[in-house]
Amino acid sequence: MQYETVIGLEVHTELSTKSKIFCACATRFGAAPNTQVCPVCSGMPGALPVLNQNVVEYAVRTGLATNCAITRGTKFDRKNYFYPDLPKAYQISQLHQPICTEGWVEIPNAENRTKRIRIREIHMEEDAGKLLHDPWEDASLADYNRCGVPLLEIVSQPDLRSAEEAVAYVEKLKAILEYIGVSDCKMQEGSLRADVNVSVRPCGAGEYGTRTEMKNLNSLRAIARAIASEAARQIGLLEEGGRVVQETRRWDDDRGESSPMRSKEDAQDYKYFPEPDLPPIEISEAQVEAARQALPELPETKKRRYITELGLPEYDTGIITGSIHLVRLFERASDQCGNPKEAANWIMGEVLGQLKATQTLPEDMSFDPDSLGRLIALVQSNTINRGTAKKVFAEVFSKNVDPEAYVQEHGLALITDRGAIVQALRQMLAANEKSVAQYKGGKAQALQYLIGQGMRALKGQAPAQEVRQLLEELLE
Amino acid sequence: MSITNQTALQLAAQLRSGALRVSEVLDACYAQIEAAEPTVHGYISLCREDAYAFAAKVQARLDAGEARSALAGVPIAIKDLICTKGIPTTCASKMLEGFRPPYNATVIERLHAADLIPLGKTNMDEFAMGSTTETSAFGVTRNPHNPAHVPGGSSGGSAAVLAAGEAPIALGSDTGGSIRQPCAYCGVTGLKPTYGAVSRYGLIAYASSLDQIGPMGRCAADCAALFEIIAGRDEKDSSSMDFPAFSAAAALAGDLRGKRIGVPAEFLGEGLQPAVAKALREAAERFRALGATVEEFPLPMLAYAVPTYYIIACAEACSNLSRYDGIKYGHSAAGARDLLETYILSRSEGFGMEVKRRIMLGNFVLSSGYYDAYYKKALQAKRMLQQAYFKAFETYDMLLGPVAPTTAPKLGESLSDPLRMYLSDIYTVTVNLAGLPALALPCGTDENALPIGMQLIGKPFGESALFAAADAYQRTEDAPLGRL
Numbered sequence: 001m002q003y004e005t006v007i008g009l010e011v012h013t014e015l016s017t018k019s020k021i022f023c024a025c026a027t028r029f030g031a032a033p034n035t036q037v038c039p040v041c042s043g044m045p046g047a048l049p050v051l052n053q054n055v056v057e058y059a060v061r062t063g064l065a066t067n068c069a070i071t072r073g074t075k076f077d078r079k080n081y082f083y084p085d086l087p088k089a090y091q092i093s094q095l096h097q098p099i100c101t102e103g104w105v106e107i108p109n110a111e112n113r114t115k116r117i118r119i120r121e122i123h124m125e126e127d128a129g130k131l132l133h134d135p136w137e138d139a140s141l142a143d144y145n146r147c148g149v150p151l152l153e154i155v156s157q158p159d160l161r162s163a164e165e166a167v168a169y170v171e172k173l174k175a176i177l178e179y180i181g182v183s184d185c186k187m188q189e190g191s192l193r194a195d196v197n198v199s200v201r202p203c204g205a206g207e208y209g210t211r212t213e214m215k216n217l218n219s220l221r222a223i224a225r226a227i228a229s230e231a232a233r234q235i236g237l238l239e240e241g242g243r244v245v246q247e248t249r250r251w252d253d254d255r256g257e258s259s260p261m262r263s264k265e266d267a268q269d270y271k272y273f274p275e276p277d278l279p280p281i282e283i284s285e286a287q288v289e290a291a292r293q294a295l296p297e298l299p300e301t302k303k304r305r306y307i308t309e310l311g312l313p314e315y316d317t318g319i320i321t322g323s324i325h326l327v328r329l330f331e332r333a334s335d336q337c338g339n340p341k342e343a344a345n346w347i348m349g350e351v352l353g354q355l356k357a358t359q360t361l362p363e364d365m366s367f368d369p370d371s372l373g374r375l376i377a378l379v380q381s382n383t384i385n386r387g388t389a390k391k392v393f394a395e396v397f398s399k400n401v402d403p404e405a406y407v408q409e410h411g412l413a414l415i416t417d418r419g420a421i422v423q424a425l426r427q428m429l430a431a432n433e434k435s436v437a438q439y440k441g442g443k444a445q446a447l448q449y450l451i452g453q454g455m456r457a458l459k460g461q462a463p464a465q466e467v468r469q470l471l472e473e474l475l476e
Numbered sequence: 477m478s479i480t481n482q483t484a485l486q487l488a489a490q491l492r493s494g495a496l497r498v499s500e501v502l503d504a505c506y507a508q509i510e511a512a513e514p515t516v517h518g519y520i521s522l523c524r525e526d527a528y529a530f531a532a533k534v535q536a537r538l539d540a541g542e543a544r545s546a547l548a549g550v551p552i553a554i555k556d557l558i559c560t561k562g563i564p565t566t567c568a569s570k571m572l573e574g575f576r577p578p579y580n581a582t583v584i585e586r587l588h589a590a591d592l593i594p595l596g597k598t599n600m601d602e603f604a605m606g607s608t609t610e611t612s613a614f615g616v617t618r619n620p621h622n623p624a625h626v627p628g629g630s631s632g633g634s635a636a637v638l639a640a641g642e643a644p645i646a647l648g649s650d651t652g653g654s655i656r657q658p659c660a661y662c663g664v665t666g667l668k669p670t671y672g673a674v675s676r677y678g679l680i681a682y683a684s685s686l687d688q689i690g691p692m693g694r695c696a697a698d699c700a701a702l703f704e705i706i707a708g709r710d711e712k713d714s715s716s717m718d719f720p721a722f723s724a725a726a727a728l729a730g731d732l733r734g735k736r737i738g739v740p741a742e743f744l745g746e747g748l749q750p751a752v753a754k755a756l757r758e759a760a761e762r763f764r765a766l767g768a769t770v771e772e773f774p775l776p777m778l779a780y781a782v783p784t785y786y787i788i789a790c791a792e793a794c795s796n797l798s799r800y801d802g803i804k805y806g807h808s809a810a811g812a813r814d815l816l817e818t819y820i821l822s823r824s825e826g827f828g829m830e831v832k833r834r835i836m837l838g839n840f841v842l843s844s845g846y847y848d849a850y851y852k853k854a855l856q857a858k859r860m861l862q863q864a865y866f867k868a869f870e871t872y873d874m875l876l877g878p879v880a881p882t883t884a885p886k887l888g889e890s891l892s893d894p895l896r897m898y899l900s901d902i903y904t905v906t907v908n909l910a911g912l913p914a915l916a917l918p919c920g921t922d923e924n925a926l927p928i929g930m931q932l933i934g935k936p937f938g939e940s941a942l943f944a945a946a947d948a949y950q951r952t953e954d955a956p957l958g959r960l
Contacts, residue, residue, distance in 0.1 A: 039577075039578060039579050042804070043799045043804065044559075044577065044578065044579070044805075045559065045567075045572070045575070045577070045680040045799070045805075046557075046558075046559045046577070046676075046679055046680045046681065047579075048676060048677050048712060048713050048714065049714070050711065050712060050713075050714050051714065078795055080794075080795050080798060080842075082801060082819055084801075084803050088798070088799045089795075089798030089799050089801055090795050090798060142804075269844045271794075271842035271843060271844075271847075272842075272847075273791060273795070273847070273851060276683075276685040276715075277684050277714065277715060278714050278715075279714055279715060
């Protein structure tokens with residue numbers, strides 16, 4: 001039997017506000033444990049939350065960028081559960097009136113057409129702390145720095161049908177969140193993570209199968225593998241005549257398999273109720289309109305503009321607009337060199353090549369973004385040739401060298417003195433009498449060889465076109 | 477007149493004039509504390525060293541002619557659920573025994589800025605859950621009027637130390653009557669402010685949507701002066717509100733001529749002790765003599781008040797008290813072998829019976845499948861009750877009623893019958909549910925010389941009218957006052 005996999009995602013993204021959602025503590029990643037805490041976020045008796053208005057603004061922006069309706073009267077609820085990383089023993093979240101509802105984003109599907117993935121809701125909540133196991137003491141240590149870091153939870157409808165679609169959806173969300181500047185989306189730091197709900201059903205069936213959930217997947221690879229593995233497991237079960245149990249499963253990315261964590265019967269009763277310490281939030285029409293006006297150009301629009309206005313190939317624009325970091329580099333470079341096509345070629349070729357070779361993510365590129373455009377300009381002005389430029393770019397990428405200074409220091413500029421080129425070529429011809437004779441004897445290929453020798457004599461630092469022309473003249 | 481018999485405002489005037497030194501007032505208070513505490517046990521802890529250290533600074537300012545408030549230099553007792561930086565704050569619970577908060581409540585910051593001097597932390601029902609101060613983990617407080625009787629609760633310690641002359645003024649908190657009822661039992665005056673009038677930042681939460689900190693004293697004028705200091709919006713408490721500029725002086729200048737006072741008929745029904753009803757009628761006469769009209773009117777919904785209150789309060793309490801898990805602060809069970817045992821043992825050992833009862837009630841009403849039947853219904857009843865009050869205020873300037881059905885019961889009587897104890901909250905809880913201000917003040921004594929209290933209930937942010945009425949009443953000849 002043929003099966004269809006049905007997937008819904010809950011994507012959690014940490015917002016990049018300077019301070020936490022309910023207190024003034026910093027949100028910086030990687031600080032020493034428990035140095036970014038106060039009575040509010042560490043759950044001291046008597047402390048009270050005060051909402052950071054930037055969180056509301058970021059949530060509205062995210063809702064608008066994902067085509068959601070913005071709830072004008074929204075409020076917070078308490079989700080009660082005990083865990084040592086949650087010092088109040090409740091999470092302030094939103095259950096009944098989430099700030100954004102009923103949106104969608106578009107992803108490319110297998111046939112390279114556009115597929116719309118519906119978003120059920122986006123709600124605001126606070127993150128919990130982190131527990132670290134200390135094997136020496138056989139104890140768990142709590143770090144509350146992350147407590148109260150603002151989160152948005154973006155809940156999709158079960159519209160995804162494959163691991164590839166799920167990955168494309170997360171990539172699209174990531175791109176949007178980066179474009180609108182609400183999150184740095186660093187999956188390896190946990191600022192973007194997903195819970196996946198997976199079920200399978202025979203193709204053509206009307207009803208969904210029983211779903212399972214895997215929580216806190218923090219890489220695209222883990223999301224793809226967990227979905228593929230879980231779908232295969234469920235299909236295997238059904239094929240053997242068994243049934244899928246509704247449960248939460250733990251995904252072990254190292255072993256590439258999941259195991260049961262807790263069943264529906266053990267599901268926690270979170271005893272939600274309206275948060276009494278925070279008044280309801282009214283969002284005005286003017287506020288929404290201002291946020292709408294302030295939205296930057298989003299990936300789809302930008303992509304279309306690159307194709308129609310700049311004449312870039314569709315494939316290239318898809319790659320470049322997929323990351324705000326590539327977009328910034330591209331726009332900077334094309335401004336600087338005045339040649340968008342050339343800038344796009346460099347991104348598709350050298351930049352992606354270096355990223356891949358060094359296993360670097362676009363957000364972690366650390367060189368001066370001006371350097372690429374300046375390097376392209378050096379090629380365009382015939383100061384260096386393309387081959388040299390590629391070598392220089394490798395240095396720019398890895399060591400953030402200044403292109404002009406580097407070319408100067410290493411004597412890489414093209415030789416522009418015609419006399420010097422002619423002299424070098426004469427010497428070369430004198431040493432290659434045999435080839436010269438062959439050429440004069442009508443063997444055209446010999447010219448190619450002589451050009452190569454000429455370039456070599458000039459250490460590659462002369463314009464190839466000019467070398468060819470001069471050689472032809474000399475050989476006449 | 478001895479120092480410990482005077483009102484806070486009288487002491488403040490003498491401190492300003494130089495007739496009294498701050499240290500003399502402190503000496504007198506601590507001497508009275510030593511004399512009375514073996515019987516009363518109104519304090520859980522004292523902060524004598526901090527008090528004298530701060531007193532020196534306050535004295536220097538007074539000597540320089542700088543009085544930072546109308547109560548500058550006056551010592552004050554603090555209910556032990558208000559966070560005081562570095563000073564033990566226990567909520568009268570074993571769970572928080574030895575807990576020293578790393579920060580001050582906003583009201584404490586305001587007291588400091590106004591140069592009031594904390595004497596110590598007063599006893600209470602554990603986590604403010606109780607009506608007698610008997611659920612304290614650190615021993616019962618006794619009523620100074622008769623040590624065989626309770627002082628009321630949960631702010632029983634604050635009321636008792638006022639009545640016993642162990643402090644001239646105090647802070648309490650009121651979630652369902654916890655300021656007003658002990659004031660009534662101990663013959664002192666206290667205000668439950670409009671919800672949002674006083675910052676709750678640093679008030680250890682029982683029921684967040686009902687809790688309010690309020691002033692307690694020997695007379696309405698003292699309470700008004702203290703209220704002026706603590707009231708007002710605090711950016712650390714999102715539920716605090718901009719209070720239309722409150723001035724104690726302006727409030728007390730008001731009078732009762734032409735004011736209309738309504739008495740809810742249901743407040744005079746079955747179960748009211750005859751002496752309380754009689755005292756209330758006499759009080760009504762005094763208000764009439766001061767120029768007000770007093771009449772009865774029907775206030776429906778009273779029958780739903782107690783269940784509504786306990787559902788909402790317990791629901792919020794079970795969530796608010798979840799943070800006491802034996803991990804970060806407070807009691808942590810020594811014998812726990814794993815995480816679940818840490819939770820179960822720490823909470824089983826740390827909380828007393830009444831707290832456990834309310835946590836279980838709260839968890840029950842919030843449980844999936846019961847939420848709509850209990851919590852949601854209670855919120856609806858709360859709104860209807862609020863509307864009934866607002867309707868009454870279309871006719872009346874303020875309302876008058878008893879605080880409790882009886883005078884202070886004997887020690888041990890209430891705990892044996894929790895349901896009866898809950899029902900005795902009937903006249904006080906509606907005020908919290910509706911978010912209204914209410915001022916409790918003495919209006920006589922019963923046949924056993926135990927104080928009787930009444931309450932004046934006002935419109936939201938109508939504290940000024942309540943203080944004016946209570947002050948006018950307390951200035952009438954032979955007005956019933958607390959023991960002075």
